[in-house]
Amino acid sequence: MSVINKDKIDSIGINKENGNVMIGISDHLDWSNEYEHLIMLQDKINSYLNFIESGEIYESYPKAKDKNIEIIIYAKYDITEKAEEFLNVAYKSVVEAGFNLSCEIIGE
Template sequence: MSLEQSHVVDAIGTARSDDSIVLNIIDSWSWENEGLHLAALQRKLNAYFEFVESKQILESCPEAKGRRLCINIISRFPTPEAGLKLLAAAAILAAELDIEIKHQVDSRSN
């Protein structure tokens, strides 16, 4: 999966720490073409929001009912300022849907 497949949820799991349901976005793209990357990440985030809002998540993961949700973006490359601004704006929208946004850079893949 990845940003190429904007309407596919990359991975769903349960966090050991708090039993929340985690929807992972695997972002392996470099930031050479920042505009393209931002647009792809925004499409992917919007698809995840729709996945939750439409209740498709309950069809794919019935144990999500009544549990805290988190979208975790796992990036291969450090995120530039424009990307961080997008994630901050997404976090505001996500909070309205009772979803937490997390972001991490997986330095092992570089």
């Protein structure tokens, strides 16, 4: 599963350090087709928000009840300037919805 499979949850678990539910997006794509990549990320984030806001998360992962939820993008490649701009806008939207969004560059 990865960023290209918008209707699948790539990973979900509890962060042992802070107790937050972490819903991971596995992003293995490079940025050679930046526009398409950004659309895929947007679709995946929206799909995750729908998963959370619909309550499906609590059916699929009951441990999420009463926990803070964070969507985290695990990116293989450094993000571009446009991607950073997009993530800043996406972050604001996700926070307004009551959740958190972050991106971690994991490299190769």
